[in-house]
Amino acid sequence: MNLVNGRYEIDGVSVLDMCTEFGTPLYVYDSNVIEAQYNRLKQAFKDTDVKINYACKALTNINILKFLNSLGSGLDTVSIQEVQLGLKAGFRPEDIIFTPNGVSFEEIEMAVDFGVIVNVDNISVLEQFGAKYGSSYPVCVRMNPHIMAGGNAKISVGHIDSKFGISIYQIKLLERVIKNYDIRVTGLHMHTGSDILDIDVFLRGADVLLESAESFPNLEFVDFGSGFKVKYSPSDNTTDVELLGKKLTKRIKEFSKTYGRELHIMFEPGKFLVSESGYLFVKTNVIKQTMSTVFAGVDSGQNHLIRPMMYDAYHHITNISNPKGTNRIYSVVGYICETDTFGWDRKLNEVHEGDILALHNAGAYGYSMSSNYNSRYRPAEVMVYKGKPYLIRRRENMEDLLSTQQMVNWEF
Numbered sequence: 001m002n003l004v005n006g007r008y009e010i011d012g013v014s015v016l017d018m019c020t021e022f023g024t025p026l027y028v029y030d031s032n033v034i035e036a037q038y039n040r041l042k043q044a045f046k047d048t049d050v051k052i053n054y055a056c057k058a059l060t061n062i063n064i065l066k067f068l069n070s071l072g073s074g075l076d077t078v079s080i081q082e083v084q085l086g087l088k089a090g091f092r093p094e095d096i097i098f099t100p101n102g103v104s105f106e107e108i109e110m111a112v113d114f115g116v117i118v119n120v121d122n123i124s125v126l127e128q129f130g131a132k133y134g135s136s137y138p139v140c141v142r143m144n145p146h147i148m149a150g151g152n153a154k155i156s157v158g159h160i161d162s163k164f165g166i167s168i169y170q171i172k173l174l175e176r177v178i179k180n181y182d183i184r185v186t187g188l189h190m191h192t193g194s195d196i197l198d199i200d201v202f203l204r205g206a207d208v209l210l211e212s213a214e215s216f217p218n219l220e221f222v223d224f225g226s227g228f229k230v231k232y233s234p235s236d237n238t239t240d241v242e243l244l245g246k247k248l249t250k251r252i253k254e255f256s257k258t259y260g261r262e263l264h265i266m267f268e269p270g271k272f273l274v275s276e277s278g279y280l281f282v283k284t285n286v287i288k289q290t291m292s293t294v295f296a297g298v299d300s301g302q303n304h305l306i307r308p309m310m311y312d313a314y315h316h317i318t319n320i321s322n323p324k325g326t327n328r329i330y331s332v333v334g335y336i337c338e339t340d341t342f343g344w345d346r347k348l349n350e351v352h353e354g355d356i357l358a359l360h361n362a363g364a365y366g367y368s369m370s371s372n373y374n375s376r377y378r379p380a381e382v383m384v385y386k387g388k389p390y391l392i393r394r395r396e397n398m399e400d401l402l403s404t405q406q407m408v409n410w411e412f
């Protein structure tokens with residue numbers, strides 16, 4: 001989003017015009033940003049055989065999936081429904097990796113039937129898998145390298161107490177199961193968390209993963225997961241993917257020599273690809289002066305963007321309607337009957353009732369974590385592509401709210 005001659009625009013399209021045309025609250029995604037982030041990661045690993053699988057739980061609109069497919073991305077999925085969405089979006093089964101945790105074995109069987117890459121993170125599931133498929137269907141195993149990483153306990157998934165992955169300390173047992181059932185392990189995977197700033201954490205995880213690789217003679221790829229940190233606050237540091245690219249490439253080259261063969265490497269970023277592409281535009285319903293604070297109450301809330309409330313996440317806020325206004329301090333809050341604060345004590349250009357505010361970094365885990373709480377409709381979504389806004393999801397309505405409810409003829 002740029003401020004050009006006093007108006008905010010995305011790829012040349014006026015933000016205020018989009019809010020008028022499609023209404024607020026409104027999610028808008030800038031496809032240029034997604035493409036730039038994809039190319040940046042690809043470029044950082046240009047000297048390896050890298051495959052980027054978009055972790056689609058971040059943002060699952062099928063048009064976004066199609067766009068990433070067109071860029072050459074694969075897809076990382078965590079539910080069979082995401083697998084099905086990916087197939088509908090046109091991804092080939094071999095470009096989809098299914099990395100579930102705690103799902104039923106039926107779901108894994110469905111993934112096999114669809115022909116996607118299956119990633120197993122539990123020895124008991126691997127035994128069932130071996131008993132059913134033996135060496136007839138390849139499998140990837142998700143290891144837990146026991147590294148504490150990530151910006152928040154809810155999104156740290158590689159430490160010793162985590163429910164994810166097969167512990168690196170269970171590798172002997174793992175080897176026995178693989179041997180007993182003649183399982184063909186073609187991939188090794190790790191994913192240690194989100195918002196990892198320190199590239200040494202990646203590199204240590206990679207070391208642990210690669211050290212375990214000698215237990216698996218049939219490997220075709222190693223998947224280093226994700227967790228790249230993006231800029232939420234203007235003062236945030238971000239993961240240096242270029243430096244990571246240099247260091248990890250060197251490590252992989254050495255490894256390939258000892259392993260005897262060049263392996264593909266994979267990453268599965270969600271946030272990195274889509275977070276900064278997205279904005280949630282909201283309208284200021286009320287300005288409320290209390291004894292201590294000036295609140296700007298907007299036409300949205302935790303039902304549309306829950307990250308500030310759930311993860312204490314910082315989302316930058318800009319007043320789109322009054323770019324030249326005097327700076328004042330506001331607490332921007334939602335309209336839900338809970339304390340749903342988007343930002344405390346934020347410096348904003350003076351806000352009037354009716355002004356449009358932008359919540360930045362709303363591309364990842366924004367719409368995809370939204371709900372109908374308070375019986376509110378979920379917003380519309382727009383994707384800006386080549387200087388034009390496209391409606392990619394309409395706003396919900398009362399029929400949508402009632403669509404799954406049954407009208408029983410009660411005789412109360």
Ligand SMILES: *Cc1c(COP(=O)(O)O)cnc(C)c1O
Nearest residue numbers: 055191194226227268269270271
């Ligand atoms: C959520 C998830 C990701 C994506 O994490 P980001 O922080 O959004 O990049 C990648 N891989 C797996 C297995 C995940 O569950």
